[in-house]
Amino acid sequence: MASTATPPPPTPLSFPRPIFAALTPHPFLHAHLSASKQKQPLRANGRTAHESRQLGVNTGSLTHCNGSAVVRVGNTAVVCGVRAEILTAEEGTVDEFPASSNTNGGDEDEDEEENGYRNGAEDERERYKEISALRLLVPNVELCTGSTPALLPGNAPSAFAQTLVTRIRNLLLSTKVVGARQLRIVHAGPDASLGGDTGGPNPNREGDEVMREGGEGEGEMEIHERLVKGYWTLYIDTMFISLDGNALDAAWLAILSALSDTRLPHAYFDDELEMILCSDDAARAKKLELAGLPVPSTFAVFESDGRWGEDDDGDGEGEGEGKSWVLSDPDTFEESVCQESITVVVDCSTSTKAQIRKIEKSGGGVVDREVMKMLVKRSLERWKEWKKTLSTNSRAFF
Amino acid sequence: MAMNSDRRRINAPSGGTSAPVFARTVKEPGYIQSLRPTRTRGPDELRKIFLQTSIIPSASGSAYLEIPPSPPSSSPSPRTSLLAPPSSLKLTAALQGPKPLPRSSPFSPTLLLTTTVKFAPFATRTRRGYIRDAVERDLGVHLETALRGVVIGERWPKSGVEVVVTVLEGDEDGWWGEGGGGGQDGPGSGSGSGWGLLNVLAGCVTVASAAMADAGIDCVDLVSGGVAAVVRDADGKENGRGVMRVLDPCPAEHGHVVAACAVGYLAGRDEITTLWMKGDVGESYEALTDGATHAAAGSLSVLKEVLLEAVEANFKGQMGSQEGSKQKGKQQDVEMAG
Numbered sequence: 001m002a003s004t005a006t007p008p009p010p011t012p013l014s015f016p017r018p019i020f021a022a023l024t025p026h027p028f029l030h031a032h033l034s035a036s037k038q039k040q041p042l043r044a045n046g047r048t049a050h051e052s053r054q055l056g057v058n059t060g061s062l063t064h065c066n067g068s069a070v071v072r073v074g075n076t077a078v079v080c081g082v083r084a085e086i087l088t089a090e091e092g093t094v095d096e097f098p099a100s101s102n103t104n105g106g107d108e109d110e111d112e113e114e115n116g117y118r119n120g121a122e123d124e125r126e127r128y129k130e131i132s133a134l135r136l137l138v139p140n141v142e143l144c145t146g147s148t149p150a151l152l153p154g155n156a157p158s159a160f161a162q163t164l165v166t167r168i169r170n171l172l173l174s175t176k177v178v179g180a181r182q183l184r185i186v187h188a189g190p191d192a193s194l195g196g197d198t199g200g201p202n203p204n205r206e207g208d209e210v211m212r213e214g215g216e217g218e219g220e221m222e223i224h225e226r227l228v229k230g231y232w233t234l235y236i237d238t239m240f241i242s243l244d245g246n247a248l249d250a251a252w253l254a255i256l257s258a259l260s261d262t263r264l265p266h267a268y269f270d271d272e273l274e275m276i277l278c279s280d281d282a283a284r285a286k287k288l289e290l291a292g293l294p295v296p297s298t299f300a301v302f303e304s305d306g307r308w309g310e311d312d313d314g315d316g317e318g319e320g321e322g323k324s325w326v327l328s329d330p331d332t333f334e335e336s337v338c339q340e341s342i343t344v345v346v347d348c349s350t351s352t353k354a355q356i357r358k359i360e361k362s363g364g365g366v367v368d369r370e371v372m373k374m375l376v377k378r379s380l381e382r383w384k385e386w387k388k389t390l391s392t393n394s395r396a397f398f
Numbered sequence: 399m400a401m402n403s404d405r406r407r408i409n410a411p412s413g414g415t416s417a418p419v420f421a422r423t424v425k426e427p428g429y430i431q432s433l434r435p436t437r438t439r440g441p442d443e444l445r446k447i448f449l450q451t452s453i454i455p456s457a458s459g460s461a462y463l464e465i466p467p468s469p470p471s472s473s474p475s476p477r478t479s480l481l482a483p484p485s486s487l488k489l490t491a492a493l494q495g496p497k498p499l500p501r502s503s504p505f506s507p508t509l510l511l512t513t514t515v516k517f518a519p520f521a522t523r524t525r526r527g528y529i530r531d532a533v534e535r536d537l538g539v540h541l542e543t544a545l546r547g548v549v550i551g552e553r554w555p556k557s558g559v560e561v562v563v564t565v566l567e568g569d570e571d572g573w574w575g576e577g578g579g580g581g582q583d584g585p586g587s588g589s590g591s592g593w594g595l596l597n598v599l600a601g602c603v604t605v606a607s608a609a610m611a612d613a614g615i616d617c618v619d620l621v622s623g624g625v626a627a628v629v630r631d632a633d634g635k636e637n638g639r640g641v642m643r644v645l646d647p648c649p650a651e652h653g654h655v656v657a658a659c660a661v662g663y664l665a666g667r668d669e670i671t672t673l674w675m676k677g678d679v680g681e682s683y684e685a686l687t688d689g690a691t692h693a694a695a696g697s698l699s700v701l702k703e704v705l706l707e708a709v710e711a712n713f714k715g716q717m718g719s720q721e722g723s724k725q726k727g728k729q730q731d732v733e734m735a736g
Binding site: 062063064065068075077079081083084085086087088134135136138139140142144145146147148149152153154156157161162165169233235237239241242243244263265267270273275276277278279280281282285332 | 406407408409410411412413415416417418419420421422423424453454455456457460479480481482483484485486488490491492493494497514516518519520521522523525528530560561562564566567
């Protein structure tokens with residue numbers, strides 16, 4: 001982690017690195033970045049400005065979760081557990097979303113493949129509304145686990161934690177990675193459920209599975225009105241074990257891998273007991289399908305100040321002033337000295353063309369259109385890294 | 399629900415949700431019992447302990463402890479039932495400090511120790527909230543008592559240290575359908591619950607002790623946790639005796655736990671810093687305490703080995719690249735001198 005590779009700055013430091021960093025963080029980072037003229041500028045942590053940290057993912061390690069992941073991004077370590085509980089549909093909630101859930105959404109595939117243009121757009125909107133209005137996705141983040149000295153337990157969530165969780169929730173809802181259809185627990189009407197617990201063959205994307213599961217009643221299935229008896233509510237709890245910057249990317253990676261690891265048990269409405277029961281047969285549990293792979297990449301902009309440039313950087317006359325570096329995947333130290341931060345969310349999985357799903361930018365005016373284009377390019381590279389990590393490390397992604 | 403009023407977090411649907419109910423557990427009475435794990439190790443045999451120190455770079459000391467269930471893969475690897483098997487105990491401890499107390503706080507001649515034990519929401523069978531509940535506070539107090547007995551507090555006047563233990567996964571209080579999942583009911587809410595908490599406490603003591611050693615806080619000895627219990631097997635077919643004493647009980651494996659005891663034990667000085675005994679102990683409390691100290695001595699051997707390894711690795715690292723390993727240890731020295 002520590003930079004043994006860093007060439008010594010021109011001016012010899014009169015006190016050790018950690019103290020320099022603690023006393024004057026801004027000149028410290030500036031000295032690093034402007035030290036080597038011939039090569040790529042190196043940061044205090046030994047990375048180049050464009051370099052992100054290694055990703056590590058391990059899924060399915062928690063017992064009481066439907067899906068879980070442990071993620072390491074450099075020194076940031078995150079545990080995410082997805083837990084599914086059942087929200088019983090009451091009178092009011094079912095009536096609110098009848099059209100999208102029962103009739104036209106029923107046997108249409110997700111738009112990513114079939115792309116039914118007839119109802120694609122409004123279906124999407126309905127689906128979004130269903131998830132957000134019923135609050136079916138409940139992401140939460142806990143930072144006060146001793147993960148960083150700044151946040152100590154026993155306090156209410158800090159402004160930072162609240163911002164983080166709101167951003168995550170917005171990202172979950174706006175990118176629509178979890179389709180509402182998979183969360184519905186559908187009752188296929190009295191006829192189809194006669195054959196024991198084959199009850200509600202959920203409108204399934206794999207046609208053959210519907211055939212296998214609801215073998216005897218699939219003819220009627222189309223005719224009978226399906227009733228939404230309940231919803232799976234996904235509690236997405238993210239605990240930071242260790243925090244070293246870039247909390248959003250790490251948390252999102254954990255959430256995404258945990259969601260992709262999630263298996264929902266086969267649930268059906270039992271007419272006899274008049275409640276929703278689940279089959280504990282692991283073979284019948286359904287994997288949660290994610291729509292796309294939106295990947296956020298966070299950057300921080302470090303601006304050199306003319307004042308510091310002259311003071312500490314002996315030979316950095318003139319041209320060091322007003323210079324700025326865009327640092328990929330900033331750590332805590334860099335976040336503390338950088339004002340401007342940009343998060344670009346890209347996704348190349350749904351189609352051949354890459355999509356920009358979201359851009360968030362705050363705190364300064366260094367990044368113009370040209371720089372932003374470059375950042376999007378960098379994000380696309382980061383997307384490839386994510387995809388590689390997720391497909392190799394977690395057993396069930398793609 | 400308390401969580402519904404929490405405006406700083408994302409809340410669950412307003413109607414509340416219920417955990418899934420599995421059909422076979424409702425319709426087939428003996429089904430749960432047929433899946434119950436059995437104790438395959440001997441009565442004096444502990445579960446394997448995995449311990450690692452220095453997992454959190456930004457903390458002055460940290461450790462991770464995992465105790466997997468006794469037969470690591472008793473069930474065939476692709477699990478056929480979705481009923482969660484007995485979980486392994488997974489704990490992380492982070493230690494922040496010692497750092498100077500804020501100016502506003504009154505003078506303290508010794509180190510102020512603050513301990514927090516927090517369950518992750520997904521730690522137990524029933525989902526937990528984010529706000530600390532009575533059980534967690536109770537565990538925190540027990541842990542503080544255990545650690546206070548070993549720290550040489552006089553060496554750090556006017557400073558405080560924060561020990562945070564996060565329970566990523568806790569031991570259950572019993573198998574499915576009995577005694578709840580260690581959820582909302584407090585430790586004293588009946589004899590049938592709270593057995594898992596003793597294991598959690600013993601784990602907390604061990605992992606916090608490792609974190610203290612990792613941070614280099616002066617202690618009189620290494621404290622370690624251990625649990626012993628008197629159990630009565632539900633079926634009783636394995637052993638005719640019925641009641642027996644076991645070390646490191648996994649409550650899910652035993653039909654009925656009669657009494658249990660957790661200690662924080664200093665093996666070098668043969669002292670107990672904390673003791674938590676529950677249930678119908680009867681005459682055998684000395685035997686139970688002895689058993690718990692034996693279990694603690696067992697976990698101490700792991701603790702010692704891990705710490706020695708960590709010291710060795712650290713020493714090698716220092717020899718290799720002086721700049722690299724200097725960062726963490728030196729920073730605290732400077733802070734304390736000031």
